[in-house]
Amino acid sequence: MGEANDEGSPADDEAGGIDYAGRAADILGFSRWWQIAAAAGMMAAVSPYQYVWSSISPELAEGLDIALPALGAVFSFYVVFQSLSQFPAGKWRDSRGPGALTFLAAVLAGGGYIGLAYATSLWQLYLLYSLGAVGVGIVYTVAVNTAVKWFPDRTGLTTGVGTMAFAAGSALVVPYVQANATVSAYSDVLRNIGIGILIVTLVGSFLLRDPPKDWLDRKSGGDDDGNGGDGLAASIRGRNYSTREMLSTWQFWLLFAMFIAMASADLLVIANVVQFAENFGLAALIATLSATLLPISAGVSRLILGEAIDRFDRKRVMAGSFLLAGLFRIGLVGAGEAGNGAVFVAFVLGAMFFSSPLYVFFPSLLADYYGAANSSGNYAVLYTAKVGGGVFSGVVAGYLVATMGWNPTFILGGVLAVAAGLATFVLRPPSGSGLESPEASRERPN
Numbered sequence: 001m002g003e004a005n006d007e008g009s010p011a012d013d014e015a016g017g018i019d020y021a022g023r024a025a026d027i028l029g030f031s032r033w034w035q036i037a038a039a040a041g042m043m044a045a046v047s048p049y050q051y052v053w054s055s056i057s058p059e060l061a062e063g064l065d066i067a068l069p070a071l072g073a074v075f076s077f078y079v080v081f082q083s084l085s086q087f088p089a090g091k092w093r094d095s096r097g098p099g100a101l102t103f104l105a106a107v108l109a110g111g112g113y114i115g116l117a118y119a120t121s122l123w124q125l126y127l128l129y130s131l132g133a134v135g136v137g138i139v140y141t142v143a144v145n146t147a148v149k150w151f152p153d154r155t156g157l158t159t160g161v162g163t164m165a166f167a168a169g170s171a172l173v174v175p176y177v178q179a180n181a182t183v184s185a186y187s188d189v190l191r192n193i194g195i196g197i198l199i200v201t202l203v204g205s206f207l208l209r210d211p212p213k214d215w216l217d218r219k220s221g222g223d224d225d226g227n228g229g230d231g232l233a234a235s236i237r238g239r240n241y242s243t244r245e246m247l248s249t250w251q252f253w254l255l256f257a258m259f260i261a262m263a264s265a266d267l268l269v270i271a272n273v274v275q276f277a278e279n280f281g282l283a284a285l286i287a288t289l290s291a292t293l294l295p296i297s298a299g300v301s302r303l304i305l306g307e308a309i310d311r312f313d314r315k316r317v318m319a320g321s322f323l324l325a326g327l328f329r330i331g332l333v334g335a336g337e338a339g340n341g342a343v344f345v346a347f348v349l350g351a352m353f354f355s356s357p358l359y360v361f362f363p364s365l366l367a368d369y370y371g372a373a374n375s376s377g378n379y380a381v382l383y384t385a386k387v388g389g390g391v392f393s394g395v396v397a398g399y400l401v402a403t404m405g406w407n408p409t410f411i412l413g414g415v416l417a418v419a420a421g422l423a424t425f426v427l428r429p430p431s432g433s434g435l436e437s438p439e440a441s442r443e444r445p446n
Contacts (some may be wrong), residue, residue, distance in 0.1 A: 020216070028209070038208055039204065040164075042102070046135065051169075052170050057071050059183055064120065074125050080133075083386050085137030086383050088380075089142070091376070093376040098146070099206070101205075102138065102204055105136075105142070106201035109135030109139065110198025114191050135201075142208065142376070143166075148367045156361075160360045163302045163360055168298075171295070173193060177189055213373065241371055243374060245370075251428070251430050255365070258322075262322060262358040263392075264389040264392035264413065264416050269351055274287045297352045302356060321355075322418070326418035330410075332414075362382060365427075366378060368435070370433075
């Protein structure tokens, strides 16, 4: 099992390999990494919708004289619209490219935040945040699948860059928001963030483009049907499935169930880590450290484990990561019961480090199994499973905590992650994909 070659490495030409970087440069006129830079910049720009909401909601509630709990539905609308908008956006992008779509995303996401500065009622908040969420959903599916389309050889690392930017991009915005966390200043803060979102996303809409469908010779090193060819990544070697065809395979539905399980486990910690720490009577510093370091661990892990699935057997890395994510969650209960704050924080970081890369693993494996041509629409369908994770970590978790307590709820989250890890061993390429042969069915690109 070899390792993924570095960009432009002479080793690309060895053993019938494909010079992906060279072919991309011939098409673009510059390095394909600029596509990833543009995609990551857009992801970072729209990240305040998800990661800055908790910082701006108190001022919005006070300024508009709205009870803070009434704003909870605003974020719920965000999750739903951000997730469900990705399928139509992905289908459009696969057939017509990212340009006009990302221009629309810039208007929606940037305009949504700018509009918040002038909102005067709760229904306006619902509308503006939901429209902005559609823009965020467009940016998310475009950015992730830019990596899939331009980097079939390094899908893990490049999707890791984009999703890390989405997780960590708001780190630059939160200090600005916190420094101006007053009712009199929040309108200017919202407007300035919206202008930043608009500008960065507009620039991305002019930079991003898709490779032509024939940019790689699918027959290189393989048979006349394009099957095989060790130099070609799995997403290029196999056949391209339409969304309808993908939905008819059992592998997709297993991936869907695994996504729900992992998103549930992941969001359970993100949404409840502070309350969970307080449940054990741990010091306020422990809760604060856990909440502060959590997104950093999540972002860094997407790069490290994204690179790992490019270099090593993809399914084994994925299975090991999910199993460890589950064990760390179960360990959190033990650390809390023991009252050991340092171990509790360490286990929070470990739990997030191994669960957060689900947003890297799934698009990579999905492209391997079902091809890159329709990857935007196909992954958008799979991504709707995040709604199930959101329901579990919110409504279901709230019910479980009320009826059983925090410990059984977090243990259940760990069990879900372990189950997803074990399910990984059952996965194999769909029958008829062209990846079933011993040489062609390897899940890693090179």
